[in-house]
Amino acid sequence: MQASPEFAELRKRFRNFAFPMTAAFLAWYLLSTYAVDFMSQRVAGNINVGLLFGLGQFASTFLITWLYIRHADRNLDPIATQIRDELEGAR
Template identity: 50%
Template sequence: MEKQDGCETAQPRAGDRGGVSDPWYDALASGWGDVDGTGAPAPAVPAQPVPGQRSAAGIYLEVQRSEAFQEVRRRYRRFVVPACAVFFTWYVAYVVAATTAPGLMAQRVTGAVNVAMVAGLGQFASTFLLTWLYVRHARLRRDRPALELRWDTQEMTRGIASSASKNNSAHGEGGQW
């Protein structure tokens, strides 16, 4: 790089295209750097849905409104809401007891171990227990239906993606690829 009049100018190296060594330089995203006939930036035009053809957004909304999706959500909520309420109550009870009942928390259980230490270790144990219960619940009650929904959604959108790429290449919008 050489400096001339305070401006930096890049000198092209051998093998560079236009002085830029980035292999993706020519592959700009649609609407980025496009110019109209006058040399001014071209306005970005959103993709228009083809009449009679489903869009990906429509498919995702359809899946979201389906009974199968709502059942997966219900199963999730039926576990998470009570579990969070129980865990939060247990945590707040520990903090409140530690601040308002120091005599209770200082009582010895055995040797140098007191109630506060047992309750504190119980916090860790309950965190691991809750994590195990959540993973087990997800594996047994939600993973299979969610995976089936995901598979069905991908199958529905796969047809859109392949027809959209065919339309783009037919219109000359497919780029270099």
């Protein structure tokens, strides 16, 4: 089954979502680690860019989760169901 075109398509669709999201999230995280001067700039009062980025990481985690669920429902689950049905002999 791993050599089938359906499984290859499933892997491709997963990777097309997972790799860019992972790269974006890591870039966001690394920016907060290495851009110390930028992150320490004050926005208002005791609030600086780093604090806003830190809070934004929580929001971005929920956003990425929501996007993945939507992507999986539309693009991954139909193929995975087809593969499972084929393996189990349901159809």
